[in-house]
Amino acid sequence: MPDAALSPFAPLLLALASLFPLALLALTLAAPGFRPRLATLLWLAPLPGLMAAVFAQGAIVSLPTPLALGLMLDRPGALLLGSAALIWCAAGIAAPAWWGEKLRSLPYQAWWLATLAGSMTVFIAADVVTFYLAFSLVSLAGYGLVTRDGTVAALKAGRVYFALAVTGEAFLLSGFVLLALGAGGETRIAAIVAALPSAPRMAPALVLVLLGLAAKLGLVPLHLWMPPSYGAAPYPAAAVLSGAAVKAGVIGLVRFLPYATPTETLGIALAAAGFFSAFFGVAIGLTQRHPKHVLAYSSISQMGVIAAVAGLSLAAGRAAGPTEIAFYGLHHVFAKGGLFLALAALSMTGNRGRAALLWPAAIVALGIAGLPLTGGALAKLAIKDALGSGWAKTLGSLSAVASTVLMLHFLTLATVMRSRDASAVAPVALRAAWWGTALASLALPWLLFPSVGGSLAATVAPQALYELGWPILAGGALFALLRLWRNRPSLPPGDILAIIRTGEPWLARLSNGVAAIEGFLTDWTVAGAVLLLLALALAGAML
Amino acid sequence: MSAGLLATSPGGDVLVAAIVVPVIGILLLWLVRPRAVEWVALAALLANLGVAVAVLRTVSSSAAPVAYLIGGWQPPLGLALRADGIAAVFMAMAATVLVPVAIYARGAFGAPGERRPMVFWTMLLAITAALNLIFCGQDLFNLYVALELLTFAAVPLVSLDGSRETLKAALRYLVFALAGSVLYLLGVAIIYGAYGTLDLIGLASIRGPDGALLLAIGVMTAGLAAKTALFPLHLWLPPAHAGAPPAASAVLSALVVKGSFFIALRLWFDLLPPERAVAGSTLLGVFGAAAVIIGSAMALRQARLKLLVAYSTVAQLGYLFLVFPLGLGSGAAPFESTAWTAGALQLMAHAFAKAAMFMAAGLVYEAIGHDRIAEFRGLGRIAPLTVLTMTLASISLMGLPPSGGFSAKWLMLTAAFGEGAWWWVLVIAAGGLLAAGYVFRILVPAFTPPEEPIARVKPVVVRREAAALALAVIAILIGFLPLAPWPLLAIGRIAAGAP
Missing domain, CATH: 1.20.58 (Methane Monooxygenase Hydroxylase; Chain G, domain 1)
Structure with a gap:
């Protein structure tokens, strides 16, 4: 195993995974002359992360004592780091083809590299401060990617994105402080989680952390930001946001839940929230009219499945939970990120060469639902043990049925995407990025499945084929029925966001109210009276 | 021994220098040629920084307060100067803020010999002396004198342009x-x-x-x-x-308001006898909490950068007052408490970040001729260093790591959770969200490329940009200090030895 033969360069590789994108960021900030070249080299930036995932598993980097920052890489972290690095790489190849000249300007490169640095670091953070730093970086810099087009809709989506990002961070920070306090001021994640079972306020701490992660994962009702943001983000940005950035929430589930100790109530609650999101995402996704929004709702649904698996593993005290979650996440990185790249390629393609783009999309999309023999099937098999055999297994199969319906809905919308120019062909870089990602989503789970404890022989056993196959068939049948329903309702992306937006005038009134209070208090006579009252009140309070 | 007996400690005379250096500086300002005024003031502030660092080093190496009895007379007859841990730290902090401010202000007030530069430099040195006296003062009347000096030096600065x-x-x-x-x-x-x-x-x-x-x-x-x-x-x-x-x-925002605090x-x-502090400190905490919420909400409404930053000061000062309930509430040694360090860190982080922010706001005004936030598009292209300064200062103000603001927030949350005081947690979290909101309002337009190239009214002087940037960088660097109570801040507290 890598641990035994850990190269002395492994810690360096780990540090480079997060520092190399930052170094490029500094370069593009300081050297405008380098920007045209960097635009075509953005795909290089995540490569140290990829190499670290392959060669540096088990490595540790810790800074000298006053600086409480550190990095480390374990197996679940490596799975997510490697897959995220690959989708960043693929999107980095697609980006120049999609954006062209624009990518040579500072805002494009700076936001891209800052988000990338956070995205890589969050998987290898060894302490809560580094984790929070990386988590904030990937979330806040992601704002720049969401709003890259600068349209009114994008800026509006960006505000929702930002609001939920900082709300999630506030939860996360409070939870981290409480976790550190429970571990006697310790900030290393491993020590904190080891001390968790005996920590006095474990439940509130974990609830706060989970709320913070839920905002990133898009668990209902903190999912509001996801559909408008993915809808507004240009395709390469949507690919990395949905593929890589969201996995900051997944690594949080991996890192902070005490899987070694069965924690029933919290686990079941998380599983319930996850399953709710899994079905809610599909139900609302079916009312969407744009394939980007459908993919966003599919993400909400899939992250719900991951949260459910994490919750069930936590409730049962399954130590294998983190690896299974990470493996499921790995497939989702390629599948979801890849489908956004496929949409980009389709939207630049006229009448020729569509089949070569659409067929892989069909296989990858149905892979999300667990189409037998795809990488997605292995992902479903990896979480099979966590779902067990009771109600959770049934819900798991039903969510596969639901995903099938949603993915068929997505495919019907995707076939309509085309360039206005009938003879247009998408740039080869864009198509290659999509095909490469599709291949990764199909092949890499096969390569890695044995290393996470899966048996390849069992995946082709008739039993497994049946269990994975029937939800696809049932979903197909259901979708055929659904198409008979002519005027299906159409909801705006972000569903209840539209209702919340009706409260905006109320918010303005609140702000005016505050200003009125301020106006009253900053009157001379009032302030003078308050000063005297405060003197009396303070003296009175002590007497 | 009676706690009232003080003796001049080794190296105690350096405290006299802390008062005398800025005063001599003021006298020299009026003796030298107008052209040299700025340089004399800068030299005095640099000397003051040296003195403050010497005091800090003495206190931290001996782990005991430094004291000096003027004329060797014991209080209450004589006057004593005494720098304990927190006084030494704050003296050093104030001295460090003042030097970049002076570098920034050089040449900003018109030709030498006019009224404004003379007033500014005199008042700046007077503020320096007053702050040092406040930090080292041992006598309530002495402190009153220092406080008045501080006020009377600060007021003319407000009306410097005479409008x-x-x-x-x-x-x-x-x-x-x-x-x-x-x-x-x-x-x-x-x-x-x-x-x-x-x-x-x-x-x-x-x-x-x-x-x-x-x-x-x-x-x-x-x-x-x-x-x-x-x-x-x-x-x-x-x-x-x-x-x-x-x-x-x-x-004014970074230092003067901190003197009275x-x-x-x-x-x-x-x-104050600790057992009597509970109700009053809660009252101060409640006002602090209201400051955090309403100050931030007002900052969110402002159309002009300087007013936004000023309301942000109202909010950030509110956090300082949370130290009273959090530090005095537990009953256990307040100076070793997390809240005590959190308060000191918040005070310092705010001092550096806010000074940087106001200076950056001034540079923005010079560069584009106004400070209307809605028209900031393209600022990043015109004044990249200034936008970087605003970004770093904002990171500290909204409490993102690594920054002094983050460390202060982390320790303050630790103190609040440690006491089971969830309501303060809510205030701190809500304040952070609102701060993120007002920072967002400034930075997003500044980062957005302009639709058409916007005009630069006046080139920005790199020296002045660098001075502001240095302060913002320090606000970030404070975040690398350990996230634990500092023993230095507990050195020489009076109440620790008193009944």
């Missing part, structure tokens, strides 16, 4: 600060009447939970709160800090 608006703001500030002084002086009189001494160490050794002391502290605290612009006594701060020239705003801190932590 109607700023004169009005300065007058407001003056009247309100004087009302605060009256209350403070009233408290001093009550204590003198009851105890016959104003020496803090002497008072701490004979204090008891008696009515006169409690009444006096209550009245004095209200006065100090008015000078610190604790909500709802902040009416003077936004117009004064937004109207002053940027270098002056930086000093420091005295309040001493009254409550050194003098």
Whole structure:
């Protein structure tokens, strides 16, 4: 195993995974002359992360004592780091083809590299401060990617994105402080989680952390930001946001839940929230009219499945939970990120060469639902043990049925995407990025499945084929029925966001109210009276 | 031994230098040629920085306070200067802020020999002396004198440009600060009447939970709160800090309001019997919480950068007052508490970040001729270093790691959770969200490329940009200090040895 033969360069590789994108960021900030070249080299930036995932598993980097920052890489972290690095790489190849000249300007490169640095670091953070730093970086810099087009809709989506990002961070920070306090001021994640079972306020701490992660994962009702943001983000940005950035929430589930100790109530609650999101995402996704929004709702649904698996593993005290979650996440990185790249390629393609783009999309999309023999099937098999055999297994199969319906809905919308120019062909870089990602989503789970404890022989056993196959068939049948329903309702992306937006005038009134209070208090006579009252009140309070 | 006995400690004379250096600086300002004024002031501030660093090193290496008895006379007859851990740290902090401010302000007030540069540099050195005296003062009347010096040096800075608006703001500030002084002086009189001494160490050794002391502290605290612009006594701060020239705003927001806060801190932590502190400290905490929420909400509404930054000061000062309930509530040694360090860190992080922010705001104004936030598009292209400064300062103000603001927030949350005081957690979290909101309002347009190239009114001077940037970088660097109570801040607290 890598641990035994850990190269002395492994810690360096780990540090480079997060520092190399930052170094490029500094370069593009300081050297405008380098920007045209960097635009075509953005795909290089995540490569140290990829190499670290392959060669540096088990490595540790810790800074000298006053600086409480550190990095480390374990197996679940490596799975997510490697897959995220690959989708960043693929999107980095697609980006120049999609954006062209624009990518040579500072805002494009700076936001891209800052988000990338956070995205890589969050998987290898060894302490809560580094984790929070990386988590904030990937979330806040992601704002720049969401709003890259600068349209009114994008800026509006960006505000929702930002609001939920900082709300999630506030939860996360409070939870981290409480976790550190429970571990006697310790900030290393491993020590904190080891001390968790005996920590006095474990439940509130974990609830706060989970709320913070839920905002990133898009668990209902903190999912509001996801559909408008993915809808507004240009395709390469949507690919990395949905593929890589969201996995900051997944690594949080991996890192902070005490899987070694069965924690029933919290686990079941998380599983319930996850399953709710899994079905809610599909139900609302079916009312969407744009394939980007459908993919966003599919993400909400899939992250719900991951949260459910994490919750069930936590409730049962399954130590294998983190690896299974990470493996499921790995497939989702390629599948979801890849489908956004496929949409980009389709939207630049006229009448020729569509089949070569659409067929892989069909296989990858149905892979999300667990189409037998795809990488997605292995992902479903990896979480099979966590779902067990009771109600959770049934819900798991039903969510596969639901995903099938949603993915068929997505495919019907995707076939309509085309360039206005009938003879247009998408740039080869864009198509290659999509095909490469599709291949990764199909092949890499096969390569890695044995290393996470899966048996390849069992995946082709008739039993497994049946269990994975029937939800696809049932979903197909259901979708055929659904198409008979002519005027299906159409909801705006972000569903209840539209209702919340009706409260905006109320918010303005609140702000005016505050200003009125301020106006009253900053009157001379009032302030003078308050000063005297405060003197009396303070003296009175002590007497 | 009686806690009242003080002796000049080895290296104690350096405290005299802390007062004398800026005073000599002022005298020299009036003797040298107008052209040299700036350089003399800068030299005095650099010397002051050297003195402050020497004091800090002495205190931290000996792990004991430094004291000096003027003329060798014991208090209450004589005057004592004494720098304990927190005083030494704050002296160093103030001295460090002042040097970049001076570098920034050089040449900003018109030709040498005019009224404005002379007033500015004189008042800047007077503020330096007053702050040092406040940090080292041992006697309530001495502190009063220092406080008055601070106020009277700060008010002219507000109206430096002599416009109607700023004169009005300065007058407001003056009247309100004087009302605060009256209350403070009233408290001093009550204590003198009851105890016959104003020496803090002497008072701490004979204090008891008696009515006169409690009444006096209550009245004095209200006065100090008015000078610190604790909500709802902040009416003077936004117009004064937004109207002053940027270098002056930086000093006013970063340092001047902290002087009166420091005295309040001493009254409550050194003098007040801890068992009597609960209700009053909660009251201060509630006002602090209101400051955090309403100050931030007001900052969100502002259309102009300087007013936004000024309201952000109102909010950030609110956090400081959470130290009272969090530090005094637990009953256990308050100086070793997390809250004590959190408060000190918040004070320092805010000082550096806010000074940088006001200076950057001034540069923005110079570069594009206005500070209307809605028209900031393209700022990043015109003044990249200034936008970088604003970004770094904002990171600290909104409490993102790594920054002093983050460390302060982390420790403050730790203290609040440690006491099971969830309501303060809510305030801190809500304040962070609102801060993120107002920072977002500034930075997003600044980062957005302009639709058409916007005109640069005047080139920005790199020296001045670098001075502001240095302060912002320090605000970030504070975040690399360990996330734990500092032993340095607990050195030499009076109440630790008192009954």
